[in-house]
Amino acid sequence: MDTLTCRSKSSEIKVKWNCNGYASCHLHASNGHFGNPCANISKYLEVRYHCVKNIAKDVKDKPIVAFNAYTSQHLVFKRNTPVNVVYDKLYYNYGDAYNPQSGFFIAPSAGLYIFTWASVVVPRKIFDTEILVNGKRTGLGNCNNESSSGYENCASTFPLVLNAGDKVNIRTVVANYLHGGGWSSFKGWKA
DSSP, X not given: OOXXXXXXXXXXXXXXXXXXXXXXXXXXXXXXXXXXXXXXXXXXXXXXXXXXXXXXXXXXXXOOOEEEEEOSSOEEOOTTSOOBOOOXXXXXXXXXXXXXXXXXXXXXXXXXEEEEEEEEEOTTEEEEEEEEETTEEEEXXXXXETTOSXXXXXXEEEEEEEOTTOEEEEEXXXXXXXXXXXXXXXXXXXX
């Protein structure tokens, strides 16, 4: 058997996920981590890399835009009536781009932004949503728990290329409940 071509197909992505962006990285070439594509063959891990400039210097010159908002109370909705969801409390709001009174994020500058929202729904309830940019749907999130007797935790994440001044928010599509108390959240940051 040619041992140089027998390799784990997922090894490259696993190394990238575990090592990219770090000053040092520790991985073990083990069957538990990378699988066993070549039975009865000794394993090794060979990594070639090059260092790039320290982005920490650039970050000091650029403002951080990131927020983490959550619902402090349980929210009840009319099932088929779209409503803008307001995540009314903040863990942080770097750049002050998220408004906890309106539920809107306003992009302070053009670029790539990542948004994610996590939703907890009690038994027999639903919280299907959409993410809007300037009032237009750019993605959907599903959290249908109507046929379950337990709690459901759902999350959706979308990368969005925004212009300065673009408004982003979450709106219900079909929803009647969202669990509060910090369990449901809306987060975003500029990449």
